[in-house]
Amino acid sequence: MxxxxxxxxxxxxxxxxxxxxxxxLKEALSSAKPQVVSRDGSVHTFKREELEFLAGLLPEADRDKLQVPILIALEPKLGRGTARISGEAEVKVVSQVLEKELTAVELLIYRPEVAILRRKLPTTTQYLFLW
Amino acid sequence: MTIALAVSPTRMELLKLKQRVGLAQKGHDLLKEKMDALVIEFFEVLRRIQEARMKAFDQLSVAHRALSMGFAVVGTLETKQASKETKRELQVEISTRHIMGIAVPAVEVGEVERSALVRGYGLHMTSSVLDEASREFERALKLLIELAELEASAFAIVRELEKTKRRVNALEYILIPRLREALKFIMMRLDEMERENFTRLKRIKAMMEKRE
Structure with a gap:
């Protein structure tokens, strides 16, 4: 090759x-076994306590807006170690988890914050590589 | 260097090489991002391993203390006899979960702690101290299974990290420098050809002017 x-x-x-x-989030909370099928065919299961933690951060009306897993987009053009969080509900949740000020519909976070986010939400966040 | 000189110095080759450098650079940047993400995951698993190990060691020391009490109260021979009578079948379900495409084991274990009645040794020959020691060891077993799962995850992440690092290094120190070298060679050769052409034309012009 x-x-x-x-x-x-x-x-x-x-x-x-x-x-x-x-x-x-609403679908995941109502499901008996909250899980998604990955592109490689494997099954990714969410921890219920994490879903409940996320639900606690959002008003009930916003629960169907938040899509899980939350994608941590890593884009080399943003600079090494910089990640982007997109989506209104996603940004709201991540800002609260990281105790950051809520800004626009997009949030840039940096490597130490990515580590904190992954520690607090290991099953409800995933990395997305963009180019 | 040899590769750099093996390319034909044409504009077509220059365009192709520029595309290849772009692709290699993109691959390098993304793999480096992946490597960083893997390092974050690895340190997180490492932190959890340390916690799990502390818990398991604490529990084991409690269990050993309880066993020593058992030896003292029931007697060494009787305790050994009870241990031989004990039967155990543990239901362990091992599946895989994925961290960034890496398959790591997920161990689900049924109830490890059980009542003294089902352990298998005779209750009339032993004491409740021995039951307590057994219970403490069962708790320790559960923690050790969790620890094993985490350690296997750490090994899987490290293997992937090593693989990714090798690829990043191959791109950074071999492929990209070679491509850049070839690119530089073609650009220099094309510039040189342009200068030759320019000089030739100038000389022809001078000769024609002289002839007129």
């Missing part, structure tokens, strides 16, 4: 852990 094909292959594998379809 040539080097270019190898790189393309590696890039194609970067996001296979992402779900084919995300669930809203």
């Amino acid at each position: 040539s080097a270019d094909r190898l790189i393309k292959f590696e890039l194609s594998k970067l996001n296979v852990h992402l779900p084919e379809r995300r669930l809203s």
Whole structure:
């Protein structure tokens, strides 16, 4: 395999852990076994206590707006270690978890904050690699 | 260097090489991001391993203390006899979960603690001190299973980290420098050809002017 094909292959594998379809928090909470199927066919299960923690951070009306898993988008053009959180409800939740001021519909977070977010929400957040 | 000189110095090759450098750079940047994310995951698992290990060791020391009490109260021979009579079948379900595409084991264990009646040793020959020691060891067993799951996760993450690091290094120190070298060579060669052309034209012009 040539080097270019190898790189393309590696890039194609970067996001296979992402779900084919995300669930809203409301759907996940009402499901007996809250889980999503990833692109590689594996099953990703959410911890109920995490879902309940997220529900506690949002008003009831916003629970169908929040999509889980929350995507932590890593984009090299933002700079190394910088991640983007998109979506109104997602930004609201992440701002509260990280105790940051709520700004726009997009939030930029940095590596130490990513670590805190992953520690607090290990099953309801996932990395997304963008280029 | 040899690769850099093996390319044909054409504009087409230059365009192709520029695309290849772009792709390699993109791959390098993304794999580096992946590596950073894996490092975050690894340190998190490491932190949890430390906590789980502390808990397991504390529980084991409690269990050993209880066992020593058992030896003292029931007697060494009787305790050994009771341990031989004990039967245990533990239901452990091992599946996999994925962290960024890495399959890590997920161990689900049924109820480890059980009542003294089902442990298998005779109750009339032993004391409640021995029951307590057994209970403490069962608690320790549960913690040790959790610890094993975490350690296996750490190994899986480290293996992936190592693989990713090797790829990042190969791109950073071998492929990208070679491509840049080849790019530089073609650009220099094309510039040189342009200068040659320019000089040739200038010389022809001078010769024609002289002839007129």
